[in-house]
Amino acid sequence: MADSARYHRERFHRYALEAQKFDSGFISLPNRYIDPHSGSRTYEKINLKGTGTILSYTIIYIASDQFAHTTPYPVAIIETDEGARITAMVTDCDINDVKIGARVELVFRKILEEGESGIINYGYKAVLI
Amino acid sequence: MxxxxxxxxxxxxxxxxxxxxxxxxxxxxxxxxxxxxxxxxxxxxxxxxxxxxxxxxxxxxxxxxxxxxxxxxxxxxxxxxxxxxxxxxxxxxxxxxxxxxxxxxxxxxxxxxxxxxxGTIVLATAADQEYEAYNGVTFPGLYAMIARVYMEKYGLTREELAQVPIKNHKHSVNNPNAQYPFELSLNDVLKSSMVADPLRLMDCSPxxxxxxxxxxxxxxxxxxFTDKPVRIRAIGAATGPIALHDHKDLTRLDVVKLAGDRAYKMAGLSPSDISFVEVHDCFSIAEIIVAEELGFFEYGTAGKAIAEGQGTYGGKIVINPSGGLKAKGHPVGATGVAQVIEAYYQLSGKAGARQVPNAKFGMTQNMGGSGGSCIVHILEAL
Structure with missing residues (x-):
């Protein structure tokens, strides 16, 4: 999937945690034209602070080929302190320390690289704090 | 109509x-x-x-x-x-x-x-490609995160969860079209390789x-055309969020309740009218939550009920008489049709050794993603 435009258009979310805060209070990390809950179309752009709490997690032992080199690795659903929900890998930790309720901070990390001369993909991962 | x-x-x-x-x-x-x-x-x-x-x-x-x-x-x-x-x-x-x-x-x-x-990368296209799969989560991983919250909230044990595939494999022994028609022991499930903690290989459809x-x-x-037609009494369909993290309550699959309620309403029936249900047990935890969303058990109780025999012959409702996705097999696009075929066999008296006795109404529940879409059918013997 060496598609540079696909990665480029996500740069604001993945590199700067840009999100939308709708006037209903709903916060979405992906761009949306409409709040799926309230129907609101009015929002402001915000940058998430990056701190949040783990709502659930798993340890992936069988991964797709892209991530197979890094198993076992934790992935978590995180609610940021602003209230946005995201899914992210938890990195730089002992997998036994990942718990529901654990506090995390989102950090800028390499996600994937597409071979020796392909695109290097970056994004957010979580570290325990 | x-x-x-x-x-x-x-x-x-x-x-x-x-x-x-x-x-x-x-x-x-x-x-x-x-x-x-x-x-x-x-x-x-x-x-x-x-x-x-x-x-x-x-x-x-x-x-x-x-x-x-x-x-x-x-x-x-x-x-x-x-x-x-x-x-x-x-x-x-x-x-x-x-x-x-x-x-x-x-x-x-x-x-x-x-x-x-x-195949893992193909299945992950049913999730949110940019905001879930990109960050390394697999399909079993999504259901593992559901299972973890459910187990903590309701006290469901690992051993109780294992009873879902054990039951479904037991049913599949009588299904000549099943992929894995053999019985599983508790040890077979608990000792199978870890896929996405807490889900093991024997929690996952093949x-x-x-x-x-x-x-x-x-x-x-x-x-x-036939002496034994079976009526499709009602259909119910619904969509839910594409990403699991957008489910307000991670222990619920709202899409199943929406689709189920629409089917019950169209049929003018309630859960107590249904004799058997083919559910989308893509992962063991899914069968438990789906059985609750369809109204067969109270929230938080289906795991224990299935472990106590309420999901098999002689229990409250026969869940997955075919062996389900786990034991019959899960050729993704074929699964929802195969569920309807099982209901047809049951309601036309052609289910052989796995026949549910005296069934008047049967249900099928087919689900996309981690609760992103759901189709429910209610079928009726004539």
Missing amino acids: RDVAIIGVGMTKFGELWEQGIRDMFAEAAIKAMDDAGVKKIDSFYVGAMSSGLYTYQEHLSSLMADYMGQIGVPGLHVESACASGGSAVRSAFIEVASGISDIVLAGGVEKMWDVED ITDGAAAVILCPLDRAKE
Whole structure:
């Protein structure tokens, strides 16, 4: 999937945690034209602070080929302190320390690289704090 | 709106079908269904498949399947709703017959999964590609995160969770089309390799090749074709968020309740009227939550109830008499159609050793993604 435009258009979310805060209070990390809950179309752009709490997690032992080199690795659903929900890998930790309720901070990390001369993909991962 | 009946069914064996390509499997199931109904020509058809493009590099299934099942000329359409593609094909065919547009409509489903090495990446396309899969979560990983919260909230034990695949494998022993028709011990489940903690290999539905097809017609014409038609009494469908993290309560699959309630309302029935249900047990935890969302058990209680025998013969409701996705196999696009075939067998008295006695109404529940889409059918013995 060496598609540079696909990665480029996500740069604001993945590199700067840009999100939308709708006037209903709903916060979405992906761009949306409409709040799926309230129907609101009015929002402001915000940058998430990056701190949040783990709502659930798993340890992936069988991964797709892209991530197979890094198993076992934790992935978590995180609610940021602003209230946005995201899914992210938890990195730089002992997998036994990942718990529901654990506090995390989102950090800028390499996600994937597409071979020796392909695109290097970056994004957010979580570290325990 | 016209009433709709099933007048014929056909399916391949589910498993590793190395000698059959996607067209062969679909044609086998479709021809069997047409022969079963005694129809030489159909008016229209739908083919459900999740990802023929990624699995086999083949799209344009309307033309391909019309060509290879001997029905060139009739209108056809490939429908996709991830793992609910098969149920969506049946629903589309139901709507076409009920509306009066067509009389004899085939609804089929197919998936050729064993031709690719990295099936995990294909299945992950049913999740949010940019905001879930990109960050390393797999499909089992999503259900593992559901299971973890559910187990903590309701005190469901690892041993109780294991009773779901144990029950389904026990049922599958009597299903000649099942991929893995053998019994599992508790140890088999608890010692199987970890896939996504807390889910192990024996919590997960397998990789399967297979196809299934049913023929629908107006109920008032059904007796022209068969002595044993089965009525599709109601359909219910719904969508939910694409990403699991957008579920307000991670222990719930709201989409199932929405689709189920719509089907109950259309049928004028309640959960206590249903004798058996084929549910989408893609992972063990899914069967437990789905059984709750469909109203068969209170929230937080289905795991214990199934472990105590309430989900099998002699219990409150027989869940997955076919063996379910886990033991019968899960050729993604075919699954929703195969569920309807099982309900047809049960309600026409053709289920053999796995027959649920005196069943008047049966239900099927087919689900896409981590609760992103759901199709429910209620079928009625005539």
